[in-house]
Amino acid sequence: MVTDSDQPAGTPTAVLRSVRLPARLDPVISGLIVVLLLVDALITLALEVLFLPLYVGAVALPVAALLAAPINVGLVYGMESVTSRLGFAFAPIVVWVFGFLVAASRGPGGDVLLGSDGRTLLLLACGVLAPAAYLYYRSNVGLFRT
Template structure:
């Protein structure tokens, strides 16, 4: 893997990672209000806690650029905010008074931000 000129395979892989971030954000939003019986059970938060750091770690393998490494996290967050607050037909999936909304945002961003710091700490410094 050459840092000066990424191959088309690296670029396509990063594109797939970004598409995965959008797809995961939409699915996590849609299934956030899930119930098991009569109990609220936001299982998609666990999905966000697991997959977002994984996307950041894989993106960090393809570039030492911090923005490229953080791109899956940024795309996921932007997708959650846009689709969560401006849903189709004026529906809002992220409600300010719902604890599941905060759990999804925190569970999706905090572990991924920690992985971003770990990944950036392992990357070689360029001057």
């Protein structure tokens, strides 16, 4: 098990642990941060879905799919400021995937926001695999071990 006392101050584990908010932080503020991050996951998904069919001339340019990776990693990084539990840190991505599935299903009028093409698959892969790889790395560094 890795603890702060086992590592010098300049090691990556000690540096990465410093992003946590103080333990005595008001629970109302922590809850507000969690709610804002979960709502932000849905807002960013909506913007990514709207900008996914972007074309420059006759060429499809899925910039929104490529931006999903750093944005979702940032959401997970923000969630780490209020929790040290690995499963709870992944909560914004669970909300993002739920919104993705809603956007990929048919609406009441038969409308589908996400088509069945490579851009949609790229959006899903970038939106889920990047934060999953980030959390995998963080869990192997030892930041989530108790």
